[in-house]
Amino acid sequence: MTTTDDPPLIFWGRCRSGRRWFWVAREIDGDDAHGWASTPDEASRQANAAAVQLAAGRYANVRVLHGVAAEKLKKLNAAKRQEKTPKPKRPQPKVTPPAEPIGYLYAVELGRYDLDDVTWIPGKVVSFPITKKTAKRVYYLRPRGPFEWQPGYVDRQELERHGSVRGAHWLQLFATPPEIPKPVTPPSVKELKAAMAAAHPDRGGTDEAFIAARERYLKALRRAA
Incomplete structure (x- = not known):
């Protein structure tokens, strides 16, 4: 969820899906909406309108990020393939551990x-x-x-x-009990916020890297709360 200090961040984008165009509007760590259109312009209009609906009258930071559309479409296609061809579960034999292992x-x-x-x-x-x-x-x-x-x-x-x-x-x-690795200190909220800013496409990052960095930052905020 977004904090009271930051306005909600909403991305919308589009990508080709066969002969049609797929669009999505997504609020970071919130809801999303998606659909298909016959032309790229129509997909852009529908995506932008959906982003306005997600804002629901709030002041929001709305940006165009076509990578979110490709990411969402990939997940939808994967879920559709899994529904069509469910993997048969092979029965596994039940094994009882020996009373005295060697x-x-x-x-x-x-x-x-x-x-x-x-x-x-x-x-x-x-x-x-x-x-x-x-x-x-x-x-x-x-x-x-x-x-x-x-x-x-x-x-x-x-x-x-x-x-x-x-x-x-x-x-x-x-073969013998190993030593447990020492826990790695996770980055602070301040460091994650700086990493998120550095991963923004305007600063030379990629869409996917910025989305991942943003989610890590929000997750750290929840833990700190």
Whole structure:
């Protein structure tokens, strides 16, 4: 949400969509409106009118940024493709971890913000039970849910040679418990505001970089509040 000190920032833009033109009007961290038109001029008129409606009588900072249209259209097309061709879910076997595993593999679960985007959850070391070892592979279990485990394996020679190896989903697995990396101090609100200003297209930035920097700045404002 925008603060009382800053007027709402609204972007509108258009881009080609097949034989038509797609338009969108979007308030940063707020609502948006979109549609299609037959000509670029008509798309611009509709987008500008939608931006005025989003302002709802408030003093607003309305700017043209055609990148928001391409970004929105890409998301709509991706959602449409997903609805048409849903991926079939392959049944996963339920595996019970052994009562006495022959060893463990370890990984680092990095610190992160909770779903409320305010509470910080510190990082920790997690362990996966080893079920079997062969000359070439180390078999282990990783959790899929509260009561389910999924089998996997890693290259034994690489694990013993380097002390770590890439597991499933690019998870780095270690032969011994690793040290948790020290948390990186996030940038301050003032630094994020300066980065947002530097990323503006008028100062040599790109549309996508400015939108991302603006959202990081607003998210930091919410955390500070």
